[in-house]
Amino acid sequence: MAGDMTAGKGTASGVNPIHVSARDVAVSFGPVMALDGFTADIPRGIVGLLGPNGAGKSTFIKASLGLLTLDKGSISVGGLDSQTQSLLIRDSIGYMPEHDCLIPSVNAVELVSYLGMISGMASLDAMQRSHEMLDFVGIGEERYRPIKSYSTGMKQKVKLAQTIVHDPKLLFLDEPTSGMDPQGREELLGLVKKMASSEKTIIVSSHILQDVERICDYAVIINNGKLVRSGEMKTLLAGEEGVRSLTVRGPAAALSGYVRALEQICQIIDKRDEVGEQITFLVRGCEDGKKVFRLAAENGVQVRSLHPERLDLEEVFLRAFRGGGRDGH
Amino acid sequence: MGINPIEYHPWKGERTAQNLRLYVIARSVFRHKVRSTGVIIFMVLGFLLVHTLNMLLFVLVPHERLENSDMSSYLANGTFAIFAMLLAAVVTSDLISEDLASSSFVLYFSRALKVRDYLAGKTAGALLVMSLMCAIPPVVVAFVSIATQSGNDYSYSLGVLGKTVLVGALVTVFFVPFGLMISSFTKRKSYAAVGTFMSFFVLYIVAGIFSEFDKAWRIISPIDSLSILFNWLYEGDVPSYVDEGALVAIVASLIIVPAAVVYFRLTRQVVGK
Numbered sequence: 266m267a268g269d270m271t272a273g274k275g276t277a278s279g280v281n282p283i284h285v286s287a288r289d290v291a292v293s294f295g296p297v298m299a300l301d302g303f304t305a306d307i308p309r310g311i312v313g314l315l316g317p318n319g320a321g322k323s324t325f326i327k328a329s330l331g332l333l334t335l336d337k338g339s340i341s342v343g344g345l346d347s348q349t350q351s352l353l354i355r356d357s358i359g360y361m362p363e364h365d366c367l368i369p370s371v372n373a374v375e376l377v378s379y380l381g382m383i384s385g386m387a388s389l390d391a392m393q394r395s396h397e398m399l400d401f402v403g404i405g406e407e408r409y410r411p412i413k414s415y416s417t418g419m420k421q422k423v424k425l426a427q428t429i430v431h432d433p434k435l436l437f438l439d440e441p442t443s444g445m446d447p448q449g450r451e452e453l454l455g456l457v458k459k460m461a462s463s464e465k466t467i468i469v470s471s472h473i474l475q476d477v478e479r480i481c482d483y484a485v486i487i488n489n490g491k492l493v494r495s496g497e498m499k500t501l502l503a504g505e506e507g508v509r510s511l512t513v514r515g516p517a518a519a520l521s522g523y524v525r526a527l528e529q530i531c532q533i534i535d536k537r538d539e540v541g542e543q544i545t546f547l548v549r550g551c552e553d554g555k556k557v558f559r560l561a562a563e564n565g566v567q568v569r570s571l572h573p574e575r576l577d578l579e580e581v582f583l584r585a586f587r588g589g590g591r592d593g594h
Numbered sequence: 595m596g597i598n599p600i601e602y603h604p605w606k607g608e609r610t611a612q613n614l615r616l617y618v619i620a621r622s623v624f625r626h627k628v629r630s631t632g633v634i635i636f637m638v639l640g641f642l643l644v645h646t647l648n649m650l651l652f653v654l655v656p657h658e659r660l661e662n663s664d665m666s667s668y669l670a671n672g673t674f675a676i677f678a679m680l681l682a683a684v685v686t687s688d689l690i691s692e693d694l695a696s697s698s699f700v701l702y703f704s705r706a707l708k709v710r711d712y713l714a715g716k717t718a719g720a721l722l723v724m725s726l727m728c729a730i731p732p733v734v735v736a737f738v739s740i741a742t743q744s745g746n747d748y749s750y751s752l753g754v755l756g757k758t759v760l761v762g763a764l765v766t767v768f769f770v771p772f773g774l775m776i777s778s779f780t781k782r783k784s785y786a787a788v789g790t791f792m793s794f795f796v797l798y799i800v801a802g803i804f805s806e807f808d809k810a811w812r813i814i815s816p817i818d819s820l821s822i823l824f825n826w827l828y829e830g831d832v833p834s835y836v837d838e839g840a841l842v843a844i845v846a847s848l849i850i851v852p853a854a855v856v857y858f859r860l861t862r863q864v865v866g867k
Contacts, residue, residue, distance in 0.1 A: 267706070330703075330704055332704075334705060352612055352706040352708070353706070355704060355705055355706045355707075356609065356612070356705070356706040359698070359704075362697075362700045362701075362704075364697055365696070365697065365700050366696060366697045366700050366701055367691070367696065367698065367701075368692065368696050368698050368701075370692070379618070379622055380701055380705070382615070382617070382618040383615050383618050383702065383705050383707060384609075384615075384705050384706070385609030385610045385611075385612070385615065385706070386605075386607060386609070386610075387607065387608075387610065390605070390607045393768055394605055394675035397603065400600050401600050401601075401602055427701065429602070429608075431605065432604050432605035456602075459601065459602050460602050462602075463602050463603075463604060
């Protein structure tokens, strides 16, 4: 192979080499700009690609595969250019589409081995490997039934099997848990984590933020064809340094007095009133917890919790869409 | 999943060259089609009604050599072309429509496969099946006739055999691009099969109506144009009302235009534009 899919070009956050790199990418469908100056570096590992419907996630994936002509910019996948070396790229990637795309009249073994052969495997290899991959994803004897008789969860597993049959180095999984029940989701996410341990880069496009938060090492948030935010998951989920979450409880009048007093010693960034008897603050500059407790005692309110700010991905996502959050955080 | 979870293992085999992968599609189409009931029915009927009867005739009737006129009356009487058309309608009906219906193009084109290779694979598979009815049997019949000829003019007979190879190849190729084009217009293979048949039938009717005024209109019917072309190949002459250039142009356009249409339709499908 001319290109080396294991060759990284640099580092993101100083941890993993970059596997996919987009620079000022623009793709339009008539008057609609699907990608508009999109720039991002995607490192190795499990990477979440997040964004609302129509954000440009699928367009980015198609453009990375070389299926779309870029209006401007460039995408590099493992050091290969998506426009001029698309066949080499496609030989080294696996793509699990979001929508139903399996041929209903054939069975899972026939389909997976057929697609393995189209990916360049010899007939015998493809047959053996398709059985191995169907075992891996948990499709048992049903593999000999026509795909049209499968449940949604089984179809998702067959889609995953066809994605990995040729052992690609990079996987694009578009909404892999879409339409699956909790147990099926659990199984599929487990499979994704197992595959990642064999040094694959897995780009997961999903609306289910809990899934992404659980399995991804890195996240890229995209909206209106532009990068909104990206970074390592632990960095994204860690709150801003020096910001704490404080929850106090007490009578309404006492709470008002406490707020006034608190404003004298720290900066209140956010305040969430809960049924008039409890308030949760985001405060900056309250490193001295003793002062906070002393003010609470003086004002007759009870401190229920005081801890450094912790976010979940949903909050990160919402803040990114509100315009970058506080201080670009 | 069993007591011991099955782990992911890398594959360490060698990949085949990218430009050879169209053969995988061709082989799959061929294997699928030769097991299809509809294809088997048309094959059996075609063998019996078109080829077997003529072969018996050639064997039973004493002949000094294989004559152009014999092969012309066998292959240019319209029955052969009609069976070829019906078989092509059945063979090509689901080749693209099924992928359209199941949106499975993405499974092909997310791999190292070009639209050109996909189409070439599907076409090659269909041509292999068509050749079982349209190319191989006429050659076999011609061979049998040569084998049972009483005279020694084998060079003349082999010349006729060469023309038969050409005719067989032409019929094999003629209907497939049109069938693929119709298959790319619909998601239902039954519509594609009926559409292919009806398109040719409508052209046949239109040619019949207009030939009342001017016989030259006969050539817009694919069945008639093929029959005239085969007569021309075997006997060296065409009816006086037929322009040879127009005849070749009609036959060529019925192959080239549908092939171009299906290519551009698929190119647009792949990129989702």
